Structures are given as C-alpha cells and as structure tokens.
Amino acid sequence: MKDAKRSAARPVPLDIDAIIDDPGTRIIVCCGAGGVGKTTTAAALGLRAAERGRCAVVLTVDPARRLAQSMGLTELDNTPRLVSRHEGGGQLYAMMLDMKRTFDEIIEAHADPERARQILSNPFYQSLSSSFSGTQEYMAMEKLGQLRRSDEWDLIVVDTPPSRSALDFLDAPERLGRFLDGRFIRLLTAPAKAGGRSAFKLLNAGFGLVAGAMTKLLGAQVLKDLQTFVSALDAVFGGFRQRAELTYKLLQAPGTAFVVVAAPERDAMREASYFVERLAEERMPLAGLVVNRVHDAPANGLSAARSAAAAEDLESRGEHELTAAVLRLHTGRMQLVAREHREQEHFVSAHPTVPVVQVRAMSEDVHDLAGLRQIGELLASA
Amino acid sequence: MESRDTDWDGVRLHVVTGKGGTGKTTVAAALALALAAGGRKVLLVEVEGRQGIAQIFDLPPLPYEERKIAVAPSGGDVYALSVDPEEAMLDYLEMFYGMRRAGRALTKMGVVDFATTVAPGFRDVLVTGKTTEAVRRRGKNGKRVYDAVVLDAPPTGRITRFLNVTQEVAGLARVGPIKNHSDLVSGVVKSPETAVHFVTLLEEMPVQETLDGIAELREAGLPAGGVFINMVRESQLPRTALDKAVKGGFDVTELALGLKAAGLADGADADAVAEALAGEVVEYAHRAVLEHEEREALSEAALPRYELPLLADGVDLAGLYELAESIRTQGAA
Structure with a gap:
C-alpha cells in the first residue's frame, strides 16, 4: 500500500539523451513561464546534442547577456553562427532572433518592390514589427520554419519568447489568422477592392456608427494610415497565413519534441500544467518536463522539526551558538525542499505519465560552455 | 492625506516591475497592503490578465471592476482591478465621447484585437490610461478617491516601453484623440506622483536586468523608485x-x-x-559571497533598497501580511 502510494508520486524519468540521440528528432521547443531558465535549458540541450554528434542550431529569443556571450553571441543577428565543433562531426550553431529583420524579409519576399516599400515605411508597420508582444512569438515561429526548411541542421532547439503567458506563442499563428479574417480588416480593405471609394460608404446603416466611433477614437489621419497599411498588406496576407499554418503543422509533426521548463514554484508549475494540457489539446508532441533550480539537503536525514527544536534548545541554554545557527540554516533549507517537493507533487499527481527531470540549483549563473555542459549532464541524469 | 514620513511621501502611483520569477505580483500586493495600513484606501491594478492578484489573495478571478479584496493592518482597504484592454477601450469611449453602443460594435468587429495586434502601443495607452484615471479620480468631496494606486506592471524588459506611451504612439498619432489621451497619461506617469519600483533577487540575471531597466527608465525621463530585493535568506551564522x-x-x-x-x-x-x-x-x-557582490552592484543604482525575507511556507495570505509589515518597518510605505 505504502509502495503504491510512493510510486504514484514518483514521476517517470525523462530520458533526454534518447530524445537528442534519435535522428528522427528534428525540433526541440523549450517552453514555460518567464524566469525559469528556458534559454539556458535550450542552450544546454543544443550543446549536449552537438557533443553527441548532432549538427544542432539553438534559436534564442532575447537571451540574458552573459548566456549569449557564453555561446559567443554578441548582437542580434539573424544568421546562425558556429559556436563549437565536436568529435564525431557534431556542431553547435546559435543565433539570436532579430524580430524586425525577420518581419521585413517576409514582406520583401511576398510583395512587389513598390508595395514592400509602402509597407515598410508605414508607421503602423514600424510599430507592429518592433513591438515586443505578439510579433516576437510569430517571428520566432517563422524563423523556426525557415531554419527547418533550409535543412542545414539536423536538430533545431528553439527557446520561446518571454511572453506574459507561456501559451502565447502557440496562439500566435491562430491570432494572426483571426486578425486577417476579421470583419474589421475586410472593412479597411474594402476601398482598395472597390476602386478607392471610402470603405464606409459601402456599408450598411449599422456601420455608420462604427465609422464615426473609429474616427473619434483614432482620428482621421490615423485611420487613413491604418487603411493604407492594411490595403498594402492585403497582397501579402495569403502568404502570411500559409506560412503560419505550415509552422503550426510542423510543431505537430512527430519530429518535434516539446520540453516544458519550470521551476519548483507555484506559478511556474501551474503554467507548466496549463502548457501540458494545452499541448495535448493541440496534439503537439510533449517530451517531458524539466524542473530547474531544485534544492536538496545533504543532511536530509535530519528533519526540519527536529533541527528547529534542537536549535531552540541550544539557544535557550546559551551553548554552541555556531551549531544552533547551522541548525537554523538547515531548518530553512528543509522547509524549502519540502515546499518545492509539494509544488512538484501537484503537477505529478495531475499528470502522472509526463516524464520529468530535475536540475538542481546552481550557485552561479552559466558563463561559458563548461557551465552549459554541466547543465546538460544534469538534464540527462534522470 | 497626512504625511507619515515614508520614503515615498507624495507618490500616488506605485508601478511595480521585475523580471519573471522574482515575485513582482507578490511585492505589489504586499506594498498595497502596507500603503493601506492605518485607514487608507489603495487600489491594486493588474494589467496582463493573468489573475495573479486573485491567486495570491485566494479569490475567484477578478472582474473588470474595482472591488474590495482585503483589509489592511489597523484599518484601511485594498481594492483590486484587473484591467482588460477591451473594457478599458469601452470605458474610454464612454467617458470621453459618451459612446457605449458604438464601442460594443467596435469590439464585436474585432477592432480591439486588431488594434492590439497592429499597435501594442494602443493597448498600453488604454491600460495605463485606466490606471492613471484611478490615480486622478476625485470623489464628490473633491478629494482623491484613492490614497495610492499600485500597478502590477509588465516585466522589467518591457517596462519603459509600456510607460513611455507618448513615445510609443507618437509615430502613429501625431495629433488627435489618442495623442491627447497619451499626453494625459504621460503627465501622470512622468510626474513626481509616480515611482517605478523594481523587484529583484540577489542573482546575477535579475540584478543585471534591474540595472539595465533603471538606466533605460532614467533615459526616458521616467521616475525610478526603490529596489525590492525579494526572497532574501537570512542566517545567524557569523x-x-x-x-x-x-x-x-x-x-x-x-x-x-x-x-x-x-x-x-x-x-x-x-x-x-x-x-x-x-x-x-x-x-x-x-x-552569500555572490549575493554580496550582487548587493554591491545594486547599490550603483543609488536607489533606496528594501529586503524582503524568503517565506518558508511560500506566499500565503499570512505571508503577504508579513511582507507588508516588513515593507512598513523599512519605511517604503
């Protein structure tokens, strides 16, 4: 009975090496809440794969400066750069996403030069292409599609943008589709289709109200800029949509493995749960969960309660101050370990079949390839 | 409002930002409790639709409506509001143009979806607009309705863009209602009535991001507040x-x-x-050695610093009050 209970709480170990060694694995997507070490995990997976003979590229979005430096990346650059070569032909490349340039390139590829110029110089386009929310998710997926189609690397490890919600990037293609199909877009593009007459003249009575509201809300000039922008974009919409759908399908394909990254904290674990459920709904292949920054206690045979009681005893007797302070420290640590364990247990009992690997907390951030290698070893040790 | 000799007397809008995972929402909530202590009225605003406030206070999801969620130590009320850009737009239309029905029609047509996709600056103006309106709002007696407003803002990497609304919409709207609205927002955000606080941990990445964030904020002429060092592990070891x-x-x-x-x-x-x-x-x-280095690095920003303890059992309601107490004794509220 006791055993059954214990095994229910113990997750299936995540076999990272089996995933990166499988030549069928072509894309690994690292996703999870902000601040849980997604980028570090992605970089460590890329390096480990390269060391095990894969030709891997790590696509990062907005990495911390020192992590970028650890892979020799110094600026936004849309071209993968060689980081290291390894025995057995393995290679590691890395790149940082340049969102605006990626967007510009799509426009240039899909519109004739005159129309491309119109779009690129429109204030709405400039706002859209350099903003941080939404566009980044879509551009990351677009770049992933490009790298995959180029077929120059046999493994792409992608780090998802630091969204407000870990799910944002999954929604990006759909949001784009909804955006393009919206009645509002059709309203704005109407004049182009009707030979330049005002959009609002074509519309039924109800729309008069909307037109008035739009003008009041946005002002006449903004509305005009917006209309110009949407009309110019109209020509490239088809291409946009098609690419978004292709990328989405790519994510559902068997060669893709989603690695959900979390820290043993309530918010991060909750986000991980949502993500696991969402991936299942979208029929996207989940490899497992990485729990970063897990603490352990070398003296875990001494419980928090006994440790605290002993510390109190020593303190009241005024003896062995050093030991009392060490016992207090240990009590805090045991409480932390217990709390982290509880946070993970919620996840495991809700998702008992999801493979999990824990990576213990490090005292220092990763500064170099040796640090990444060490994380890689921990990732593979489940 | 009588002065009570805190580091932020005269500040009515407390913007709280921080890197993901640093406990930004927790600190915002504790700060709201601390500010409300002693019979004041404080509004806690959330803008990213995450329902983080509801989770911390153990409440069902918050609607787009200011409602009382907690009583502060020795009297005082904390109200909360989850700002939804769509609803904020309807408010805006109604408030300034008396157009509620037209607003509904716009929403139905996906105009808000569209506006936030094409120009996230618009979304930020709507959200900050709603927040600054609460800061400025006066009751029938002519007094401000809230003694303070605490904004659980987007993370450090986005904070300057988020608050620098005039700049963000400048390219889109040089004249017209949006420009006027953003000027109004900017008037509050850049005034001495606002302070932008940063939440960090004593770790390299969050500290670096905090320092970068402060520099960026100052460059944009926005008022930097204090630095809240969260989850500090204390020890009596000499x-x-x-x-x-x-x-x-x-x-x-x-x-x-x-x-x-x-x-x-x-x-x-x-x-x-x-x-x-x-x-x-x-x-x-x-x-501890590394943390010491990070503390030194943070001191370069020359902002008031506050340290909040790591709570052994995680943040529950009792823990939140404990943090609020710590914020008060350190003079941040």
Missing part, C-alpha cells in the same frame, strides 16, 4: 564562520560537539551528520 567555510576551514568538530550536546546524534553518526550539514553551510557561504 561572518567569520562563513569566511572560513568559503576557504574550506569550517569547524566541523565544533559542529559535531554541538550536535551531541543537542542530543541529535552520537559518535560517528554525529560526525557524519556534521559533515553533511557543513556541506550545506559551505554552499550557503558561497552563495
């Missing part, structure tokens, strides 16, 4: 013992004697437990 631990000279024999004295272990067992505990001390000592 400096000398930590120094020895770092150098590999921690006194394990003394520790083992102490364990025996406390009746925790005997003989060889005591030595083994002492060794294991010493390992924990060495690790803690190494981290």
Whole structure:
C-alpha cells in the first residue's frame, strides 16, 4: 500500500539523451513561464546534442547577456553562427532572433518592390514589427520554419519568447489568422477592392456608427494610415497565413519534441500544467518536463522539526551558538525542499505519465560552455 | 492625506516591475497592503490578465471592476482591478465621447484585437490610461478617491516601453484623440506622483536586468523608485564562520560537539551528520559571497533598497501580511 502510494508520486524519468540521440528528432521547443531558465535549458540541450554528434542550431529569443556571450553571441543577428565543433562531426550553431529583420524579409519576399516599400515605411508597420508582444512569438515561429526548411541542421532547439503567458506563442499563428479574417480588416480593405471609394460608404446603416466611433477614437489621419497599411498588406496576407499554418503543422509533426521548463514554484508549475494540457489539446508532441533550480539537503536525514527544536534548545541554554545557527540554516533549507517537493507533487499527481527531470540549483549563473555542459549532464541524469 | 514620513511621501502611483520569477505580483500586493495600513484606501491594478492578484489573495478571478479584496493592518482597504484592454477601450469611449453602443460594435468587429495586434502601443495607452484615471479620480468631496494606486506592471524588459506611451504612439498619432489621451497619461506617469519600483533577487540575471531597466527608465525621463530585493535568506551564522567555510576551514568538530550536546546524534553518526550539514553551510557561504557582490552592484543604482525575507511556507495570505509589515518597518510605505 505504502509502495503504491510512493510510486504514484514518483514521476517517470525523462530520458533526454534518447530524445537528442534519435535522428528522427528534428525540433526541440523549450517552453514555460518567464524566469525559469528556458534559454539556458535550450542552450544546454543544443550543446549536449552537438557533443553527441548532432549538427544542432539553438534559436534564442532575447537571451540574458552573459548566456549569449557564453555561446559567443554578441548582437542580434539573424544568421546562425558556429559556436563549437565536436568529435564525431557534431556542431553547435546559435543565433539570436532579430524580430524586425525577420518581419521585413517576409514582406520583401511576398510583395512587389513598390508595395514592400509602402509597407515598410508605414508607421503602423514600424510599430507592429518592433513591438515586443505578439510579433516576437510569430517571428520566432517563422524563423523556426525557415531554419527547418533550409535543412542545414539536423536538430533545431528553439527557446520561446518571454511572453506574459507561456501559451502565447502557440496562439500566435491562430491570432494572426483571426486578425486577417476579421470583419474589421475586410472593412479597411474594402476601398482598395472597390476602386478607392471610402470603405464606409459601402456599408450598411449599422456601420455608420462604427465609422464615426473609429474616427473619434483614432482620428482621421490615423485611420487613413491604418487603411493604407492594411490595403498594402492585403497582397501579402495569403502568404502570411500559409506560412503560419505550415509552422503550426510542423510543431505537430512527430519530429518535434516539446520540453516544458519550470521551476519548483507555484506559478511556474501551474503554467507548466496549463502548457501540458494545452499541448495535448493541440496534439503537439510533449517530451517531458524539466524542473530547474531544485534544492536538496545533504543532511536530509535530519528533519526540519527536529533541527528547529534542537536549535531552540541550544539557544535557550546559551551553548554552541555556531551549531544552533547551522541548525537554523538547515531548518530553512528543509522547509524549502519540502515546499518545492509539494509544488512538484501537484503537477505529478495531475499528470502522472509526463516524464520529468530535475536540475538542481546552481550557485552561479552559466558563463561559458563548461557551465552549459554541466547543465546538460544534469538534464540527462534522470 | 497626512504625511507619515515614508520614503515615498507624495507618490500616488506605485508601478511595480521585475523580471519573471522574482515575485513582482507578490511585492505589489504586499506594498498595497502596507500603503493601506492605518485607514487608507489603495487600489491594486493588474494589467496582463493573468489573475495573479486573485491567486495570491485566494479569490475567484477578478472582474473588470474595482472591488474590495482585503483589509489592511489597523484599518484601511485594498481594492483590486484587473484591467482588460477591451473594457478599458469601452470605458474610454464612454467617458470621453459618451459612446457605449458604438464601442460594443467596435469590439464585436474585432477592432480591439486588431488594434492590439497592429499597435501594442494602443493597448498600453488604454491600460495605463485606466490606471492613471484611478490615480486622478476625485470623489464628490473633491478629494482623491484613492490614497495610492499600485500597478502590477509588465516585466522589467518591457517596462519603459509600456510607460513611455507618448513615445510609443507618437509615430502613429501625431495629433488627435489618442495623442491627447497619451499626453494625459504621460503627465501622470512622468510626474513626481509616480515611482517605478523594481523587484529583484540577489542573482546575477535579475540584478543585471534591474540595472539595465533603471538606466533605460532614467533615459526616458521616467521616475525610478526603490529596489525590492525579494526572497532574501537570512542566517545567524557569523561572518567569520562563513569566511572560513568559503576557504574550506569550517569547524566541523565544533559542529559535531554541538550536535551531541543537542542530543541529535552520537559518535560517528554525529560526525557524519556534521559533515553533511557543513556541506550545506559551505554552499550557503558561497552563495552569500555572490549575493554580496550582487548587493554591491545594486547599490550603483543609488536607489533606496528594501529586503524582503524568503517565506518558508511560500506566499500565503499570512505571508503577504508579513511582507507588508516588513515593507512598513523599512519605511517604503
């Protein structure tokens, strides 16, 4: 009975090496809440794969400066750069996403030069292409599609943008589709289709109200800029949509493995749960969960309660101050370990079949390839 | 509002930002409780639709409506509001143009979806607009409705863009209602009535991001507030013992004697437990050295700093009040 209970709480170990060694694995997507070490995990997976003979590229979005430096990346650059070569032909490349340039390139590829110029110089386009929310998710997926189609690397490890919600990037293609199909877009593009007459003249009575509201809300000039922008974009919409759908399908394909990254904290674990459920709904292949920054206690045979009681005893007797302070420290640590364990247990009992690997907390951030290698070893040790 | 001699007297809008995972929402909530203490009325605003406030206060999801969610120590009320850009737009249309119905029609047509996709600057103006409206709002007696507003803002990497609304919409709207609205928002955000606080941990990445964020904020002419160092692990271990631990000279024999004295272990067992505990001390000592470096780095920003303890049981309601108390005793509220 006791055993059954214990095994229910113990997750299936995540076999990272089996995933990166499988030549069928072509894309690994690292996703999870902000601040849980997604980028570090992605970089460590890329390096480990390269060391095990894969030709891997790590696509990062907005990495911390020192992590970028650890892979020799110094600026936004849309071209993968060689980081290291390894025995057995393995290679590691890395790149940082340049969102605006990626967007510009799509426009240039899909519109004739005159129309491309119109779009690129429109204030709405400039706002859209350099903003941080939404566009980044879509551009990351677009770049992933490009790298995959180029077929120059046999493994792409992608780090998802630091969204407000870990799910944002999954929604990006759909949001784009909804955006393009919206009645509002059709309203704005109407004049182009009707030979330049005002959009609002074509519309039924109800729309008069909307037109008035739009003008009041946005002002006449903004509305005009917006209309110009949407009309110019109209020509490239088809291409946009098609690419978004292709990328989405790519994510559902068997060669893709989603690695959900979390820290043993309530918010991060909750986000991980949502993500696991969402991936299942979208029929996207989940490899497992990485729990970063897990603490352990070398003296875990001494419980928090006994440790605290002993510390109190020593303190009241005024003896062995050093030991009392060490016992207090240990009590805090045991409480932390217990709390982290509880946070993970919620996840495991809700998702008992999801493979999990824990990576213990490090005292220092990763500064170099040796640090990444060490994380890689921990990732593979489940 | 009578002065109560805190570091932020005269500040009515407290914007709280921080890197993901630093506990930004927790600190915002504790700050709201601390500010409300002693019979004041404070509004806690959330703008990213995450329902983080509801989770911390253990409440069902918050609607787009200011409602009382907590009573502060020695009287005082905390209200909360989850701002939804769509609803904020309807408010805006109604408030300034008396057009509620037209607003509904716009929403139905996906105009808000569209506006936030094409120009996130619009979304930010709507959201900050709603927040600054609450800051400025006066009751029938002519007094401000809220003594303070605490905004649980987007993360450090986005904060300057988020608050610098005039700049963000400048390219889109040089004249017209949006421009006027953003000027109004900007008037509040850039005034001495606003302070932007940063939440960080004593770790390299969050500290670096905080310093970058402060520099960026200052460059944009936005008012930097204080730095809240969250989840600080305290210990009574003396400096000398930590120094020895770092150098590999921690006194394990003394520790083992102490364990025996406390009746925790005997003989060889005591030595083994002492060794294991010493390992924990060495690790803690190494981290303390790094944390010291991070504290030094943060001091370069020359902003008031506050330290909030790591709560052993995680943040529950009781923990939130504990943090609020700590914020008050340190003079941040």
